Amino acid sequence: MKSTLKKLLPFAVVGVISGATTVGAIQYLGHNSNNGDQSYFTTSAPNTSFAGMNTGAVGDDFVKAAKTTVPAVVTIKNYQSRTASRASEQDLFDFFFGDPFGGRGQGQQRQKQQQAPDNMPSGMGSGVIISPDGYIISNNHVVAGANKLEVVLSNKKSYIATLVGTDPNTDISLLKIEEKGLPYLNFANSDNIDVGQWVLAVGNPLGLNSTVTAGIVSAKGRGIGILGGQGKATNPIESFIQTDAAINPGNSGGALVNTNGELIGINSAIQSTTGYYQGYGFAVPSNLARKIVEDIKKFGIVQRGFLGVQSLDLSNDQLVTSYNKQFKTSLKVGSGIYITGFGDNSGAEDAGLKKGDIITKVDNYDITDFADLSMSIGSKRPGDKVQVTYSRNGKDGTATVTLRDQKGGTSTRTKADLSVTEKIGAEFDPLTERFKTEYGLNSGVVAKSVSEGSEMAKIGIVDNYIIIEVNGKPVNSQKDVEKILDKYQGNVQVKFVDDYGRIYTKGFKMP
Template sequence: MKSTLKKLLPFAVVGVMSGATTVGALQYFNHDSNNGDQSYFTKSASNVSFAGMNSAAVGEDFVKAAKTTVPAVVTIKNYQSRSTSRASEQDLFDFFFGPQNGRGQQRQQQQAPDNMPSGMGSGVIISPDGYIISNNHVVAGANKLEVVLSNKKSYIATLVGTDPNTDISLLKIEEKGLPYLNFANSDNIEVGQWVLAVGNPLGLNSTVTAGIVSAKGRGIGILSSQGKAANPIESFIQTDAAINPGNSGGALVNTNGDLIGINSAIQSTTGYYQGYGFAVPSNLARKIVEDIKKFGIVQRGFLGVTTIDLSNDQLVAAYNKDQKTNIKAGSGMYVTGFGENSGAEDAGIKKGDIITKIDSYAITDFADLSAAIGSKRPGDKVQVTYLRNGKENVTTATLRDQKGGTSTRTKADLSVTERIGAEFKPLDERFKTDYGLNSGVIATNVTEGGEIAKIGIVDNYIVIEVNGKPVNSQKDVEKILDKYSGNVQVKFVDAYGQIYTRGFKMP
């Protein structure tokens, strides 16, 4: 831990993952429970002015696109139980200011009543039968989701599925003949192209703003910084169209009104618009919702490599110092190791190789690798171009899932711990004795939006009993819940020693 590399390596290594995200200091933000959307923001040293627009021809294009888009963009209201919402807000407040000066208690007292939403965001109707795409952070923690159309008609939505790794969620309302947007091919967008952002910022419904695509393939580290995504995929479209809290989950469209991205984050020192917004590309978003609809879960392919981003001079220097190597900064991903059942290793890639291309997609940094592999499924084959001793080589690698499989899976194929969204480690016997516990396991890798997380359990909480039976290992939990389909009762201890009993229906 004393070396510079060890301090930096957690931001650099892509451990058996589909891609990686660039290092960034970003935070999760929700200004007002009545009009916030739990938007993300990053700190920026300087403001950026909004691009000017005075072309009559472009203005006509904006009118056409706005008329197409506005009816298909909805408001999403997130209702949470008092305990869940209070805990969530407390965590966010402490993340900004620290648990000091009694501020956390003051923030708790501002909690909205049960009949008021804890947060609001946007969504986009993507089919006439009521499928709606949004952000995962817009729907996170909800026990009820209300969708309000641009014509003010309201529905209670079903949450079909979520993916914290891309910050995408899929909802469904029961209606037919709805206006909807078509997905465009986000690979075809160009920097400098005009775009519109449509959403419901700051409680202002059906708001349209315009700007240009200011960058592509942007990795800003927001998903990894929150610790909610196990294998985050970031390759954002960056735009200067004005986006504020409430825009999250809304549409980024081209001048034809076709969907090219889902607005997700802003860069700001205040939590409000200061120049840059970021959207999940439509190709990645479409793949996620297709997986959720078809399989019930997201199918994620992995190349199975750990890497160093050669475009990051600081990381390269740290790696050279720690490993006593002399690799040079540049572009591409320098392979430092492999995971178990690595498709890349089986394809002949070795440590020290530099990955420069996946299929026809040039790989210059983490975000490029994240995008190129993140849209693939287990079993997909990719052509990997790499440098070895300065010579370019090409090989074909078969992507695998995290268990080494090459086939897709459905919810029925998931293990108990995958279905409930957590893993469990045995509790040390000394700990049990010291704290008077007769049983217990430590919750780990708790998945945001999973059943365990929904009842208030986070990493390192102690689960004592499941369905009234003591548990001392993960196998105990699996045995109790294997082939079980009813209501699950969980008794657990939080970080302050308080004991709770809460439940959920086994998915």
């Protein structure tokens, strides 16, 4: 993960970075704690054609859109425990500057991080009210690691929010405040936006509440490798709307709207060598964001369908060159997704697709690169059927594929259907007996694949921490953890060792 982040470094910066450095930014800018910012995402460009517009018409459209949007955009303050804050700040430091210790000095570096006081948020970002009864959409990275979330409306009224659910794979989160009759934004069809169209970005950058910036849609379907690069998303979906509207820390989770004041995207990232606006911003398309929040509201979890293919993006010349060299092939750089293999219980393989086929279209969606495939499939659920157009030996064919989940199922699931490890957001590897002997441990498992925002992450556990006991019982395998927590309801106590060798016992309520 470190090498991936260093390659991305000076190009893509995720908004959460600005969140964890909010305290310093506030001091530098002279803002108080109510004017902070945790995101880094904004863009602007509306639903009107860029060409042929007179200046007066554009100005009038912007005023109307701004009046509609500003009251529905909120500030989100993220309060974290000291342990969780310390872990996230180390990740953010590495993301900005790289690990100067080559992965060996994490402990030393963490000791240098300053903690926000208990009454100060660890970071701040933006959110968008999407219903009059208090549902708010934002970014996953804006709310990650929080043990308390405060929402402040544009009229300065404050609420403590409930985190309904998150999805690191799309960087989307859903919150709820208890209120009625709130101003809100309607979702627009993001498939209908055009490059060159005007948009507005509304958020709370650099402590400047209710800021509106304008720009155009610079591109669609951008994949910048930032979600997977952070190591938090297991199956990232990146098909961003790119805009040139000014975006700075605090905009993350804010609204990207057309000139009608309709939501076409959730501002999520920038591309910059400095960490501040340099002309490139990225937003999660509204169609994808809406699907995610609908899943969370209806099922409690995101429903994700998969084709079940292993693939190569033919538009990426470096990947194609590397693949040709490794496998002695002569694939040509172009467009489409080349199938290199299939996963277990693959719906695509069952539908007749073969290794070597090139996917060119899903339903009516042209597939030129992996971002296109990610978007077209990622917006579907298990059990959905898609029409896949492919090229095989120069001839086109079609196949109807029934999408499946990662376990091969074709039905939607709720939280009650999740495994123990899915519910608490981590998996576990056993410790070797030699390790136990050397370090004087009688039991223990190593945490791995700890999901951002999960119950384990909230109590400060990250990958490679050692879990000694769960609810007072020693654990030596993932099966031990599952047995203790299977069908368990109530408070869970976890005894674990951090990377300094310090032992903690912390708890959470079983989901």
